[in-house]
Amino acid sequence: MFKINRKWSTFVVLTIVIAIAAGCSAFGGASNSNSNGQSGGVEESGVNDDGKLELSISTWGLPDEVEVFEQLIANFEEDNPDMEVNIVHIPQDYAGKMNTMLAGGTAPDVIFTSDGDFGRWVSAGQFLNIQDYVDNSDINTDAFWDSALNRYKWNDRALGTGDLYALPKDVGPSVLFYNKDIFDEMGLPYPSPEKPMSFDEFLELAQKLTVDENGDGKPEQYGVGPLWWEGFLWSNGGDLLNEDKTEFILNEPQAVEALQYVADLTNEYKVAPDTKSLDAMNADQMFETGKIAMAFNGRWIVPTYRQLDFDWDVAPYPAGKTGEPSGWSGSVGYAINKNTNYPDEAFKLIEYLSGEEGQRIQTELGFAIPTYKDVADEEVFLQSDKKPEHAEVFIMAAETQRPGPWTLTPNNKWLDHLNQKLPELWNGEKSAEELINEIKPEVDRLLKEGNPELFE
Amino acid sequence: MSSEIARNTSIEAEKVAVKKKRKIKKEYIWGYLFIAPPILGFILFALIPMLFSVYISFTQFDLYNPAQFTGLENYHRLFFEDELFWKTIFNTLYAAVGIPLGMAASLLIAIGLNQKIKGISLFRTAFFLPTVCSVVAITLLWRWIFNSDYGLLNIFLESVGITGPPWLSSETWAMPAMIIQGVWGGLGLNMILYLAALQSVNPALYEAADIDGANAWQKFRHITLPSISPTTFFILITSTITALQDFQRFMIMTEGGPNYSTTTVVYYLFLNAFRYMEMGYASAMAWVLGIIILIITIINFKVGKKWVHY
Numbered sequence: 160m161f162k163i164n165r166k167w168s169t170f171v172v173l174t175i176v177i178a179i180a181a182g183c184s185a186f187g188g189a190s191n192s193n194s195n196g197q198s199g200g201v202e203e204s205g206v207n208d209d210g211k212l213e214l215s216i217s218t219w220g221l222p223d224e225v226e227v228f229e230q231l232i233a234n235f236e237e238d239n240p241d242m243e244v245n246i247v248h249i250p251q252d253y254a255g256k257m258n259t260m261l262a263g264g265t266a267p268d269v270i271f272t273s274d275g276d277f278g279r280w281v282s283a284g285q286f287l288n289i290q291d292y293v294d295n296s297d298i299n300t301d302a303f304w305d306s307a308l309n310r311y312k313w314n315d316r317a318l319g320t321g322d323l324y325a326l327p328k329d330v331g332p333s334v335l336f337y338n339k340d341i342f343d344e345m346g347l348p349y350p351s352p353e354k355p356m357s358f359d360e361f362l363e364l365a366q367k368l369t370v371d372e373n374g375d376g377k378p379e380q381y382g383v384g385p386l387w388w389e390g391f392l393w394s395n396g397g398d399l400l401n402e403d404k405t406e407f408i409l410n411e412p413q414a415v416e417a418l419q420y421v422a423d424l425t426n427e428y429k430v431a432p433d434t435k436s437l438d439a440m441n442a443d444q445m446f447e448t449g450k451i452a453m454a455f456n457g458r459w460i461v462p463t464y465r466q467l468d469f470d471w472d473v474a475p476y477p478a479g480k481t482g483e484p485s486g487w488s489g490s491v492g493y494a495i496n497k498n499t500n501y502p503d504e505a506f507k508l509i510e511y512l513s514g515e516e517g518q519r520i521q522t523e524l525g526f527a528i529p530t531y532k533d534v535a536d537e538e539v540f541l542q543s544d545k546k547p548e549h550a551e552v553f554i555m556a557a558e559t560q561r562p563g564p565w566t567l568t569p570n571n572k573w574l575d576h577l578n579q580k581l582p583e584l585w586n587g588e589k590s591a592e593e594l595i596n597e598i599k600p601e602v603d604r605l606l607k608e609g610n611p612e613l614f615e
Numbered sequence: 616m617s618s619e620i621a622r623n624t625s626i627e628a629e630k631v632a633v634k635k636k637r638k639i640k641k642e643y644i645w646g647y648l649f650i651a652p653p654i655l656g657f658i659l660f661a662l663i664p665m666l667f668s669v670y671i672s673f674t675q676f677d678l679y680n681p682a683q684f685t686g687l688e689n690y691h692r693l694f695f696e697d698e699l700f701w702k703t704i705f706n707t708l709y710a711a712v713g714i715p716l717g718m719a720a721s722l723l724i725a726i727g728l729n730q731k732i733k734g735i736s737l738f739r740t741a742f743f744l745p746t747v748c749s750v751v752a753i754t755l756l757w758r759w760i761f762n763s764d765y766g767l768l769n770i771f772l773e774s775v776g777i778t779g780p781p782w783l784s785s786e787t788w789a790m791p792a793m794i795i796q797g798v799w800g801g802l803g804l805n806m807i808l809y810l811a812a813l814q815s816v817n818p819a820l821y822e823a824a825d826i827d828g829a830n831a832w833q834k835f836r837h838i839t840l841p842s843i844s845p846t847t848f849f850i851l852i853t854s855t856i857t858a859l860q861d862f863q864r865f866m867i868m869t870e871g872g873p874n875y876s877t878t879t880v881v882y883y884l885f886l887n888a889f890r891y892m893e894m895g896y897a898s899a900m901a902w903v904l905g906i907i908i909l910i911i912t913i914i915n916f917k918v919g920k921k922w923v924h925y
Contacts, residue, residue: 255889262678279892283679377764433763433781570891582784582873609891
């Protein structure tokens with residue numbers, strides 16, 4: 160019996176050991192594979208047998224995006240015959256893999272970074288300060304959208320201010336998409352592409368677009384889809400954090416009012432499907448299948464929507480007390496690995512990619528809008544032969560929109576906590592005032608715990 | 616004379632013994648050589664990282680900058696300051712409710728699939744299919760099933776006169792939804808294991824029971840169940856360990872929400888390690904979880920002796 164016992168206990172211990180190891184390695188495992196079969200880390204960069212300087216750059220994306228990117232790189236190599244750029248394509252779990260590559264010193268010379276990851280990596284000292292390079296280059300930072308450029312700044316304490324640590328690849332503003340066929344069918348005028356609706360007008364329109372044919376209290380067609388609340392908040396004069404980013408201020412009256420308005424669209428007026436941020440993906444699909452008349456979404460969805468079998472167009476977000484529409488825009492930037500041995504050459508590469516020519520080529524895909532204001536006004540972006548008819552709505556949005564809340568601080572614990580709690584507001588269990596006041600102490604605590612440098 | 620012979624024989628015997636020993640020693644080397652690859656792999660990729668994680672759990676470490684020793688601070692924070700950690704432990708144990716449900720369901724299906732019906736392999740394949748599908752794909756599919764307005768589940772409930780809850784967005788129903796999905800996801804593998812166990816039950820026992828006039832339930836209770844108890848035990852142990860480490864589907868389906876109702880301990884660990892870059896704190900969590908799993912498994916083994924028949 161004793162023997163069996165010992166055997167079992169060994170088995171148990173081994174099982175645990177393996178279990179823990181497996182649990183940890185599931186995300187720790189770095190994969191350095193790339194399209195060329197090389198690791199592509201900074202250490203491997205250098206002059207190769209052909210006398211060319213080899214550099215590496217990481218990217219993610221779908222095949223058609225990668226194809227355009229490869230074309231861009233080929234153009235760059237043509238202009239710079241003494242250089243060769245290896246593309247490290249990481250299609251899945253990009254942030255997770257880049258974490259390990261950075262920690263292990265095998266990250267490429269130039270790194271794709273989403274604006275959400277940027278804060279984490281720059282605050283950990285992984286990126287090169289490129290302010291001097293930018294100042295001494297042909298790049299005219301005034302030609303960029305401010306909102307695109309500022310999110311890649313860092314002053315060793317806070318994001319959004321200080322020196323540049325990356326250049327934007329693109330900026331993807333969000334707008335109100337609407338199903339033109341539904342508007343035609345119901346004989347309603349389209350929303351203006353220039354003048355934003357007020358909150359009241361928006362509600363009224365959404366009510367008209369909500370149809371409950373069989374009267375069971377559950378509409379067959381909803382007026383509006385996933386509610387991206389940040390735009391409502393900002394255009395009403397509210398914000399998440401104060402200017403120093405040391406306090407959570409969603410409890411201020413304008414903010415509470417905007418949040419309550421968004422929640423009421425679902426619970427009070429029932430013009431939006433039971434708003435669950437969780438079901439956001441499904442709500443997108445509801446728009447695509449004509450069950451929702453209006454939906455908020457970003458520029459990146461345009462290539463997908465061009466394949467829809469109904470007619471659609473875009474309009475600005477409705478505007479609150481400030482009278483200005485708002486919303487958040489997404490972005491991706493190019494940063495230089497702090498450990499690169501070839502910073503000059505790496506900058507040359509991102510200078511090209513985020514420069515005007517690079518922008519033109521990338522814009523043709525339609526996923527984002529160019530970071531240069533001038534290029535955005537050109538046909539290459541407006542693409543008047545393709546939907547949407549009023550592409551200039553995106554340009555207006557880029558002008559006024561802000562980076563998403565996740566770009567506010569390097570550590571977003573406080574935001575994660577907010578997102579865990581917000582469903583209680585969206586599903587009507589609590590009022591905005593009640594919920595925000597209830598969670599404020601904890602959000603403030605997490606803000607400080609995660610970002611002590613902001614409080615120094 | 617005789618003593619001399621005796622001495623010679625003993626010397627001979629000793630020589631043979633030494634030779635044998637050498638031979639055994641030689642065989643040992645070969646044996647070690649054969650088991651070396653997995654052992655080395657284990658030491659390199661499991662043991663050393665594990666020992667390292669013990670050290671890391673006593674430090675503050677953001678993955679990029681050198682770890683700073685902070686003593687027991689991480690453990691203190693875990694036990695006394697972080698209420699959320701204990702909530703995630705509770706959530707994880709709650710999610711484990713799915714284990715007995717899943718085991719009962721897979722046994723039932725295995726019994727059904729153990730019959731001699733036409734096209735049986737087709738049914739077996741159908742039930743096993745979820746096991747070979749990607750977790751991500753399955754999870755995305757289930758998100759649709761749980762959609763409160765248009766989801767398959769609520770449409771079905773409505774047809775029998777029940778108004779379904781908003782599954783994934785309700786604090787109360789998100790975890791039951793995850794349990795349902797988990798039970799379904801585990802069915803295939805457990806079913807196959809049970810099927811194999813059922814087929815190896817000695818048919819003579821059933822014949823004898825038939826002669827004694829046992830009914831179907833009695834046969835199941837007194838022959839089938841005890842005969843397959845080692846399999847039941849195996850499934851229990853492995854499912855427990857898997858359930859306590861479950862997190863991928865939670866990340867995709869609910870992101871731990873709403874209000875942390877589906878944040879499992881490993882998901883929380885993942886957030887701390889790879890979103891907040893607190894490797895030290897996350898390692899401390901991993902060790903506390905590891906010890907909890909160890910305790911539960913030991914209890915399982917102790918209790919198991921009472922009902923597992925070999």
